[in-house]
Amino acid sequence: MxxxxxxxxxxxxxxxxxxxxxxxxxxxxxxxxxxxxxxxxxxxxxxxxxxxxxxxxxxxxxxxxxxxxVPEAAPALPEGEAIPLDILFEDEHLLVLNKPAGLVVHPAPGNMTGTLVNALIAHCGDSLKGIGGIKRPGIVHRLDKDTSGVMVVAKTEAVHKALVDAFAKRDLERRYLALVWGLPAPSSGRIEGNIGRSPRNRKKMAVVTSGGREAATRYRVLESLAQGTAALVECKLETGRTHQIRVHMTEAGYPLIGDPLYGRASQARMRALTAAAQSAVKAFPRQALHAASLGFRHPASCECLEFATELPSDIQALKDSLEAL
The missing domain is CATH 3.10.290.10 (RNA-binding S4 domain)
Known part of the structure; x- marks a missing residue:
């Protein structure tokens, strides 16, 4: 039935x-x-x-x-908007896309238009079967506004529930690429630490000694940049906490380049760069973080799917400027 x-x-x-x-x-x-x-x-x-x-x-x-x-799904409260999307895969159950930096995922007070949800409502139309009785896309996981990369979105309540369960059980794989300050040592490892709201700044998350939620991130250095002043790092999530990679890498002493909350560069690190690289870093408008790949089992077909994307042009240009040292 x-x-x-x-x-x-x-x-x-x-x-x-x-x-x-x-x-x-x-x-x-x-x-x-x-x-x-x-x-x-x-x-x-x-x-x-x-x-x-x-x-x-x-x-x-x-x-x-x-x-x-079971009533038909009610019309979505956010209005659909014709916003271009980079769709990597789509069928009647779900879609996978490459989210650009700068695109907010979900409408919120003061920001009810121009979001990914608005774009998906327009793109999917009647193929949205309804989540919780509302004809809207099922956001399974979120990326920060200024983080780019691969996301999966459900079209039906059943698939949304299955994907949420898969994320909760960690029955999938997420791989991120980041440009960080410093050269992590050892070159690979696992960062642990409960993440909760920072007691000093409620707008920030932090590794906390009491409370918070369990979090673990595995990392691996892919390339040393600017003679060890920076590095390209691969991060894999074992959990999915708010700002997890940003918080964990900062806690380890290797904050993300361009991160407005956690990644402020020391003067010594900036002085180690060429003038061109310094200019590139100062002009970079976001955290240098990209959700490079996502692998999961399709809830309807049971097929194992994996989607990967290259570094976006802005992070690649920043990396090139650091390599030139």
């Missing part, structure tokens, strides 16, 4: 008697999240033996017949 039908009809077996309504429905309708099913019940969309039941915690009884009305 699929959630494309507007009405779902179920009957309670002897083995299922005594379960909560929301748990019973979740087991039978895996394409809908438990929170979505709970909302449908509370909104009066469930009938049990012809009577409307609005308590998700009510217990089912053997032989009861349930009919759940």
């Amino acid at each position: 699929t959630v494309d039908d507007t009405r779902q009809k179920l009957e309670v077996s002897a083995e299922e008697a005594g379960q909560r309504l929301d748990r019973f429905l979740t087991a039978h309708l895996p394409d809908l999240s438990r929170s979505r099913l709970k909302a449908l019940i509370e909104d009066g969309h469930l009938q049990v033996d012809g009577a409307t039941i609005m308590q998700p915690s009510a217990r089912v009884k053997q032989g009861q017949r349930l009919e759940l009305h």
Whole structure:
């Protein structure tokens, strides 16, 4: 049975008697999240033996017949906008894109237009089946506004749920490329440290001694630049915390070049660069971080997919200026 039908009809077996309504429905309708099913019940969309039941915690009884009305997805609140997208892969279930730097992922107060979500609503149109009852793309993971690179987006609630679960279970691989200050030693390793809101600056994240969330980043130096003043580093995430790579590399003593929050260069490092490289660093408008590849199992086809992109032109130009030393 699929959630494309507007009405779902179920009957309670002897083995299922005594379960909560929301748990019973979740087991039978895996394409809908438990929170979505709970909302449908509370909104009066469930009938049990012809009577409307609005308590998700009510217990089912053997032989009861349930009919759940699943309304069509409501129009998305953000408006679609014709913003060019670099699509790497697309089918009826999901799409993968190469997000440019400067593009905000999700609308927020004061920034309701010009986002990736606005662009996806226009691009996908009726192929969006609805997430949580709203016809919108399912953002599985986010990249900071000024981080470029590969993202996957779900078109259906079932695929969104499966991909979110895969991220939570770390059942995928994400690889980032970054230009950092200094030459990390050892040349490869694992950085650990719980990440939480900085107690000194609430706009920043930090490695904290108490609280926060577990975080781990594996790194590997790919190339020494400017005679060790900088480096091209590959980072792989074991967890996905806010600003994780930026925070962990800074904590290790190798902040990202151009990072406005965490990556301020020391005067000694700047003096070690050529005049041209100094100018390139000063003019670089963002953190030098690119989500270079993403690998995951397609929730519908079970095919293993991997998508990789080259360094964007601005980071490549900055790297070239550092190599020229």
